[in-house]
Amino acid sequence: MRRSFLAILAVGLLLGLTTGANAHIGGIVHNIFEVTPDILGDIDFSDGTIEDWEDFIGEPNFTAAEDFFSDPTVGDGAQYDPADLDFRIWLGWEGGGTNHFWFAIDAVDDKYINEYEGGNLGQLWTQDAIELMIDGDHSGGQYGGIAADFGTQEEIDLENNRTAQQFVAIASAPDNRLTGYLGKGAEWVNNPPLSEFGGNVVGDGPTQWNIEFYVTPYDNLIWNDPEGSVKSSLVAGKIIGVQISVPDFDTGPSAYHAFHTLSGQPATFKYADRFVDGRLVGLGETAVEANSWGRIKASFGE
Secondary structure, three states: OOOOHHHHHHHHHHOOOOOOOOOOOOOOEEEEEEOOOHHOOOOOOOOOHHHHHHHHOOOOOOEEHHOOOOOOOOOOOOOOOOOEEEEEEEEEEEEOOOOEEEEEEEEOOOOOOOOOOOOOOOOOHHHEEEEEEOOOOOOOOOOOOHHHOOOOOOHHHHHHEEEEEEEHHHHOOOOOOEEEEOOOHHOOOOOOOOOOEEEEEEOOEEEEEEEEEEEEEEEEOOOOOOOOOEEEEOOOEEEEEEEEEEEEOOOOOOOEEEEEOOOOOOOOEHHHHHEEEEEEEEEOHHHHHHHHHHHHHHHHOO
């Protein structure tokens, strides 16, 4: 994708550059629209479809064809093919003290791999699932994959997923635990009122699957101190970091056929500055204002 310096500068000026505005790869600013509690009350995680998202929220934020990069260096390096894997993704944000981040995906997969036995969310990456990463204060930097050279195990546990979080989700699981944050403190982070989820799988070759959930991002997640942890403040006009990865396994767990990502960057499970930018669009913003951001995004086309 060609991104001229002047175009990137124009986005920077429109955003009103702050100390954190360059924390992510930049270039494209994706709109993420506010959803209200009355709308969210109509979203049913147990109905097995995303029709309610279409009815009450509207068009998806992202499609596999238009918004995702297919990494040629992962597995077979397969590129986008709607007969292989196609998907649509919705995002939304909710302020008002809840600070929930909402997500739904509807996918059609020619060969769906899900041999997950439950009980270990850290193994979900080996199946046909999704990864959602959020940097709610746009601070960037390393947030995951922090290893022994950092310090003691206690220090490592405190630092991993502290300033940004990685969540994984799968459409079905024997223990019905479909979505989770990958870090210490999962017993409180992965449950209401901070997280809730649903999913469904229909058919075999092709298989249609969907996942829907909300999670709560944190600027400072202290795994052993829920009360002392600081939620990300989700407010209109704010720029956050976000990354979505959708792997495709065709022959078995861990055997990548394709790897589709929103940012096209490696090691996003470690580095938040490799996320893309998402602008939180408020309900009070006019359609003209929101569409202007769409035009900015389109200006970075091929």
